Amino acid sequence: MQRDLTRGPVTSTMLCFALPMILGDLLQQCYNVADTLIVGRFLGTAALGAVGSAYTLMTFLTSVLLGLAMGSGAVFSIRWGRGDLDGLRESVCTSFFLIAALTAVLTAASFAGLDTILRLLQVPAENYALMRAYLWVILWGIPATFLYNFMACLLRSVGNSTAPLVFLAVSAVSNIGLDLLFVVGFSWGVQGAAGATVLAQYLSGVGLLLYGVWRCPQLRPQRRHLRLTRRGLAEISQFSLLTCVQQSVMNFGILLVQGRVNSFGPAVMAAFAAAVKIDSFAYMPVQDFGNAFSTFIAQNYGARQPQRIRQGIRSAVVCAVAFCVVVSAVVCLLAGPLMGLFVEAEETEIIAIGITYLRIEGAFYLGIGCLFLLYGLYRAVAMPGMSVVLTVISLGTRVVLAYALSAIPAIGVVGIWWSVPIGWFLADFAGFLYYALRRGRIEARLTGE
Numbered sequence: 001m002q003r004d005l006t007r008g009p010v011t012s013t014m015l016c017f018a019l020p021m022i023l024g025d026l027l028q029q030c031y032n033v034a035d036t037l038i039v040g041r042f043l044g045t046a047a048l049g050a051v052g053s054a055y056t057l058m059t060f061l062t063s064v065l066l067g068l069a070m071g072s073g074a075v076f077s078i079r080w081g082r083g084d085l086d087g088l089r090e091s092v093c094t095s096f097f098l099i100a101a102l103t104a105v106l107t108a109a110s111f112a113g114l115d116t117i118l119r120l121l122q123v124p125a126e127n128y129a130l131m132r133a134y135l136w137v138i139l140w141g142i143p144a145t146f147l148y149n150f151m152a153c154l155l156r157s158v159g160n161s162t163a164p165l166v167f168l169a170v171s172a173v174s175n176i177g178l179d180l181l182f183v184v185g186f187s188w189g190v191q192g193a194a195g196a197t198v199l200a201q202y203l204s205g206v207g208l209l210l211y212g213v214w215r216c217p218q219l220r221p222q223r224r225h226l227r228l229t230r231r232g233l234a235e236i237s238q239f240s241l242l243t244c245v246q247q248s249v250m251n252f253g254i255l256l257v258q259g260r261v262n263s264f265g266p267a268v269m270a271a272f273a274a275a276v277k278i279d280s281f282a283y284m285p286v287q288d289f290g291n292a293f294s295t296f297i298a299q300n301y302g303a304r305q306p307q308r309i310r311q312g313i314r315s316a317v318v319c320a321v322a323f324c325v326v327v328s329a330v331v332c333l334l335a336g337p338l339m340g341l342f343v344e345a346e347e348t349e350i351i352a353i354g355i356t357y358l359r360i361e362g363a364f365y366l367g368i369g370c371l372f373l374l375y376g377l378y379r380a381v382a383m384p385g386m387s388v389v390l391t392v393i394s395l396g397t398r399v400v401l402a403y404a405l406s407a408i409p410a411i412g413v414v415g416i417w418w419s420v421p422i423g424w425f426l427a428d429f430a431g432f433l434y435y436a437l438r439r440g441r442i443e444a445r446l447t448g449e
Helices: 012-044 045-082 085-112 114-120 127-156 162-185 189-215 230-263 266-302 306-333 335-340 346-362 366-382 384-406 414-437 438-448
Strands: none
Touching: 012 045, 012 162, 012 189, 012 266, 012 306, 045 085, 045 127, 045 162, 045 189, 045 230, 045 366, 085 114, 085 127, 085 230, 085 346, 114 127, 114 346, 127 162, 127 266, 162 189, 189 438, 230 266, 230 384, 230 414, 266 306, 266 335, 266 346, 306 346, 306 366, 306 414, 335 346, 346 414, 366 414, 384 414, 414 438
């Protein structure tokens, strides 16, 4: 189902478009949450810490591909808003070939540098072998991640956020079933959990590709579109490379923080692995709403509807703030029971560490909610460089404070948790200040002047 974001009531149009994206990404989180739940319950805390650290690494690696796909999606949305189908098909080809080539390079480099990466992450000896075994299997899923995210961004850019959800739903259910079969039934350990995830990823990636080719003829390139041009590469690069840098910087910062977390030992690793999954579920909806907001802005930017964009900005801020306030209250109140889903009750130290993390992070989700809207706005109006600046401020602050505060004995690991919301709010301040100072320039972009 395709939705025209340039028509109809602003708030309901954005929310209806965002809902399948939110549900889809929540299902995508089920890939790693299923691993975490089953591994934590059946394979122990050492395996839980290994899988959790591997999740952070894989998020960083695939953020390169996700950033390229998201940036390309902005180009697709603008061309769709203008009704330029030939230009859209050319952009699809250019982007696909570019990201496919980088996927091949990234996959090969990840396998070649696996041991070096693990040493840089300061993985404890008791977790090293388990994490390496898990990663050796999970890395084979990188091409599937590319296929799914490229096709999802393409379909969403033209208003179809439902198809990606359907394929993820089937894939998530398959992943959980395969996890139980491979880990509990066949006793394949962490390799079984990784194998289940990889098979499920290919199911969604290849399935969505076939759907796009079969059901969306208006997006299907013809022979004359199967070429790379300097103009096409420049346009895709303008949006995609900076969005890729933004995503990579963000997740590289998280990876550096993961290294500091690992230095505190297996109990902190396990607590962080479980708490991050809860954290991701909590703010994932507002992240996806930010992506939907970006597509809304981009389509209306292409259609030259500045007034509708202004209405969308006001509506998005209200929706994001309301959601973050509610979710913050839920996570802070239910931190203990939520940790109990992942960790056995007798692991009191791990649960206590996780509760502290969730109550600090959870109280400040408003900061990350506003930041996602700022990312989406600047990406949609062809100012992705500002998104990179905000990411550097947020993650730079987080990394510096994480290492500095946690080195103080009286603060310890709690300093890592406090560094996150401080980074969010500093980036928010910079983003809103820039908008206020450069409002005239941004308004000129919206009107096409």
